[in-house]
Amino acid sequence: MPKDARSRLTELLxxxxxxxxxxxxxxxxxxxxxxxxxxxxxxxxADPDEVxxxxxxxxxxxxxxxxxxxxxxxxxxxxxxxxxxxxGYVLQGCVERxxxxxxxxxxxxxxxxxxxIDSLDETVALLTLNHATFKSGWLYGIDILTKAAHERxxxxxxxxxxxxxxxxxxLKRAGADLAVGCTYKYLNGGPGAPAFMYxxxxxxxxxxxxxxxxxxxxxxxxFEMPYAPAPGIRRFMxxxxxxxxxxxxEAGLDLTLEAGLxxxxxxxxxxxxxxIRLWEDRLAPLGITLNSPRDPExxxxxxxxxxxxxxAIDRALIEHMRVVPDFRTPDNIRYGFGPLYNTFDDVYEGxxxxxxxxxxxxxxxxDPGDRKVT
Amino acid sequence: MPKDARSRLTELLxxxxxxxxxxxxxxxxxxxxxxxxxxxxxxxxADPDEVxxxxxxxxxxxxxxxxxxxxxxxxxxxxxxxxxxxxGYVLQGCVERxxxxxxxxxxxxxxxxxxxIDSLDETVALLTLNHATFKSGWLYGIDILTKAAHERxxxxxxxxxxxxxxxxxxLKRAGADLAVGCTYKYLNGGPGAPAFMYxxxxxxxxxxxxxxxxxxxxxxxxFEMPYAPAPGIRRFMxxxxxxxxxxxxEAGLDLTLEAGLxxxxxxxxxxxxxxIRLWEDRLAPLGITLNSPRDPExxxxxxxxxxxxxxAIDRALIEHMRVVPDFRTPDNIRYGFGPLYNTFDDVYEGxxxxxxxxxxxxxxxxDPGDRKVT
Numbered sequence: 026m027p028k029d030a031r032s033r034l035t036e037l038l039x040x041x042x043x044x045x046x047x048x049x050x051x052x053x054x055x056x057x058x059x060x061x062x063x064x065x066x067x068x069x070x071a072d073p074d075e076v077x078x079x080x081x082x083x084x085x086x087x088x089x090x091x092x093x094x095x096x097x098x099x100x101x102x103x104x105x106x107x108x109x110x111x112x113g114y115v116l117q118g119c120v121e122r123x124x125x126x127x128x129x130x131x132x133x134x135x136x137x138x139x140x141x142i143d144s145l146d147e148t149v150a151l152l153t154l155n156h157a158t159f160k161s162g163w164l165y166g167i168d169i170l171t172k173a174a175h176e177r178x179x180x181x182x183x184x185x186x187x188x189x190x191x192x193x194x195x196l197k198r199a200g201a202d203l204a205v206g207c208t209y210k211y212l213n214g215g216p217g218a219p220a221f222m223y224x225x226x227x228x229x230x231x232x233x234x235x236x237x238x239x240x241x242x243x244x245x246x247x248f249e250m251p252y253a254p255a256p257g258i259r260r261f262m263x264x265x266x267x268x269x270x271x272x273x274x275e276a277g278l279d280l281t282l283e284a285g286l287x288x289x290x291x292x293x294x295x296x297x298x299x300x301i302r303l304w305e306d307r308l309a310p311l312g313i314t315l316n317s318p319r320d321p322e323x324x325x326x327x328x329x330x331x332x333x334x335x336x337a338i339d340r341a342l343i344e345h346m347r348v349v350p351d352f353r354t355p356d357n358i359r360y361g362f363g364p365l366y367n368t369f370d371d372v373y374e375g376x377x378x379x380x381x382x383x384x385x386x387x388x389x390x391x392d393p394g395d396r397k398v399t
Numbered sequence: 400m401p402k403d404a405r406s407r408l409t410e411l412l413x414x415x416x417x418x419x420x421x422x423x424x425x426x427x428x429x430x431x432x433x434x435x436x437x438x439x440x441x442x443x444x445a446d447p448d449e450v451x452x453x454x455x456x457x458x459x460x461x462x463x464x465x466x467x468x469x470x471x472x473x474x475x476x477x478x479x480x481x482x483x484x485x486x487g488y489v490l491q492g493c494v495e496r497x498x499x500x501x502x503x504x505x506x507x508x509x510x511x512x513x514x515x516i517d518s519l520d521e522t523v524a525l526l527t528l529n530h531a532t533f534k535s536g537w538l539y540g541i542d543i544l545t546k547a548a549h550e551r552x553x554x555x556x557x558x559x560x561x562x563x564x565x566x567x568x569x570l571k572r573a574g575a576d577l578a579v580g581c582t583y584k585y586l587n588g589g590p591g592a593p594a595f596m597y598x599x600x601x602x603x604x605x606x607x608x609x610x611x612x613x614x615x616x617x618x619x620x621x622f623e624m625p626y627a628p629a630p631g632i633r634r635f636m637x638x639x640x641x642x643x644x645x646x647x648x649e650a651g652l653d654l655t656l657e658a659g660l661x662x663x664x665x666x667x668x669x670x671x672x673x674x675i676r677l678w679e680d681r682l683a684p685l686g687i688t689l690n691s692p693r694d695p696e697x698x699x700x701x702x703x704x705x706x707x708x709x710x711a712i713d714r715a716l717i718e719h720m721r722v723v724p725d726f727r728t729p730d731n732i733r734y735g736f737g738p739l740y741n742t743f744d745d746v747y748e749g750x751x752x753x754x755x756x757x758x759x760x761x762x763x764x765x766d767p768g769d770r771k772v773t
Contacts, residue, residue, distance in 0.1 A: 026412065026417040026418045027419075030411075030412070030416075031412050034408060034412060034643070035409075038404070038405050038408060042400045042404075042588075042589060042590055043400040043405070046400075046723065047723060048723060048724075049590055050590070053592055054591075076670060080454065080458065080638070081454070081612070081637060081638025081639055081640075082639070083610065083612035083613065083614075083637045083638030083639075084454065084458055084612070084637050084638055086611060087609075087610045087612075087637070088725070107481060107548075109614075110613055110616070110622045110623070110624065111612050111613035111614075111638060113624050113625075113626070114611040114612060114615075114616060114624075114625075114626035115610065115611055115612065116611060117608065117611060117624075117625055117626045118607075118608075118610065118611035118626065119611075135488050180746070186734045207639075209639070215416060215641075215642070215643055216415075216416055216423055216424070216428055216641075216643070217428075217567055217639040217640045217641045217642045217643075217644035217645070218641060218643075219641055220638070228442035233492075234492075234534075235461075235492060235493065236457065236458060236461045236489065236492065237488040237489055237491060237492035237493075238455070238457035238458070238461075238482055238485050238488060238489065239457065239483075239485035239488060239490075240457075240485075242484070242485075244490060245726060248484045248727060248728050249484070249728070250488075250491075251487075251488075251491055252487070252491045253491065262456070263455060263457045263458050263461070264455025264456050264457030264458055264594070265455055265456070265457075265581075265583070265591040266455075266591045267455075267590075267591045267592060267593055267641045267643075267644030267645075268590035268644065268646055269590070269592075269641075269643040269644045270641030270642070270643040270644040271591070271641075271644075273413070273643055286445055294712065296406075306759075313746070334732065343422070347424060349420065349421060351421075354621060354622050354623060368420070368510070
């Protein structure tokens with residue numbers, strides 16, 4: 026938690042909700058979605074009016090997939106088998122079964138980009154991928170894939186959840202169409218903090234949200250029927266935004282902007298390179314695999330290790346070693362390094378403690394059925 | 400703001416987000432949607448496993464309208480012209496134009512229930528109404544209208560935003576099918592606090608959400624494809640819930656449960672009756688109309704007054720008289736009385752200050768174009 030998140034929330038409780046009540050909407054709350062959106066825009070190479078913060082990544086992803094299909098005359102959607110499951114579930118819910126094309130990617134262990142490009146043809150409405158995949162951290166090339174999709178008349182929707190705030194992104198250079206992302210990983214926005222969505226400016230007036238809510242209406246407080254979409258990106262909002270969770274986002278965002286993505290990326294690469302060097306010396310000899318790309322240019326901010334007993338090792342690290350990685354089925358242990366607060370000593374301890382757990386076999390007796398959120 | 404909301408948020412920041420980080424999910428966050436849902440269930444006559452807190456009212460309303468239409472073989476949806484606009488916008492977005500039937504209600508100035516019943520026939524998939532309408536506060540009869548819809552084989556979706564926490568509701572007695580509601584009016588859940596949804600138990604396994612997200616998946620952390628809806632009400636969740644805004648809800652909810660809806664409703668009726676008596680003496684002679692039902696049994700917790708210069712009067716009250724009503728187009732000034740904190744003196748001052756503004760004509764010079772959120 027960024028220290029400033031605490032003071033911002035205290036201010037919000039004391040002087041806004043607690044003192045102004047409903048008038049807080051006129052004292053800044055109403056502008057939070059676009060104000061935070063403008064700050065995120067500067068991290069992803071977008072213009073301030075191309076990004077808005079609202080709802081969850083899942084809901085925003087649903088809105089943009091539905092809107093893209095409605096705008097396009099085509100039906101086919103292409104994704105890969107390394108996509109974050111919630112995106113896959115959304116696609117299974119709103120794309121006809123026969124029209125969903127899933128590319129086998131090996132999650133970036135070998136380069137899947139040519140397989141993705143080969144899957145594109147003139148029937149494809151939308152290509153959607155996670156910029157950094159959630160298990161291996163493989164970084165897809167936004168420029169090359171956006172270009173390939175555009176050449177076949179398809180739109181591209183990027184999920185930036187695992188890259189925003191740790192990898193420099195330039196959506197404008199790529200001519201990217203659509204994107205979503207969360208604010209609670211590298212941006213430190215707080216538990217379940219609302220997501221953001223990006224729609225390239227010239228597409229905004231051509232697309233409409235499937236969820237027509239009053240915050241996306243041209244004049245929300247005119248209370249007029251029928252629905253008329255707001256001009257610009259605001260039309261993709263739905264209901265009233267959760268202000269406490271929204272306000273907390275800004276502290277982490279400001280820290281990221283202050284540090285700058287060049288410095289953050291540079292430290293991130295140094296952290297993950299160090300982790301991989303330590304893995305080579307200490308973990309590989311124990312049969313632990315590296316499940317992330319070796320090339321730092323094709324790797325996001327996290328590093329994954331593989332072991333058949335990954336679940337038990339993960340729990341042992343959390344319960345006995347004060348290291349908190351993410352277990353990802355079936356055999357994946359993910360270390361997410363936050364360049365704003367993780368040190369090289371943290372990386373060393375994280376790897377060395379995993380070595381001790383595996384070398385000493387202290388992960389026995391943990392039942393994989395006792396699966397918690399990790 | 401309930402005082403306990405501040406201590407709960409401080410605890411969350413210091414000891415959960417700030418200390419536990421991601422492990423907070425295992426320390427209670429993950430259960431918040433159903434734990435809060437169970438408390439709300441006791442206010443609306445539902446079982447604990449029939450209510451969940453997630454997303455906004457607009458998004459939840461979209462999910463239930465879509466799910467109801469998908470389950471029903473029919474296409475027609477009936478609502479009234481007093482519905483909250485966001486609901487109307489959602490309906491216009493996901494119901495075919497020819498299949499949306501809007502009953503003229505006069506917003507409860509005369510009883511619209513027979514007109515609603517007359518509009519129901521064997522083509523109707525869904526009837527959806529605001530239990531208490533947002534302008535007049537007219538209270539629809541949940542029992543009689545649910546019965547009438549069921550007799551014609553239609554489902555009913557109640558919007559409880561303007562009644563939950565101030566009017567006792569018994570969904571079980573009515574055999575109600577579906578409901579949504581917000582937590583930030585009489586429940587004092589905080590600005591933009593997440594909404595709740597109710598699905599009668601026997602319908603839960605027969606309906607699926609149009610937004611298939613990982614929090615609605617049978618095992619969110621198995622990361623398995625394909626999507627399989629979670630058993631029960633949890634299948635209607637989508638993405639990661641905004642924990643700060645969720646956690647703040649509980650304080651107001653606990654206060655409501657402690658006071659009890661019988662006492663709250665009794666004080667609410669006394670407050671609104673007092674307001675109407677004062678209107679009769681002080682406002683009616685100035686040409687201000689009563690835009691709410693006279694019969695307390697058919698009136699929710701707010702009272703609306705009408706005047707051609709309502710917007711200017713509303714702004715004058717806010718800017719010069721420290722009274723904060725809601726202006727609702729075209730001519731409506733709404734006083735929402737919170738029985739947990741508003742006194743009879745507040746009611747007196749609210750009416751008396753409006754009398755002074757109108758009698759002294761001190762509302763001139765306010766430009767209706769300068770419309771803020773109220």
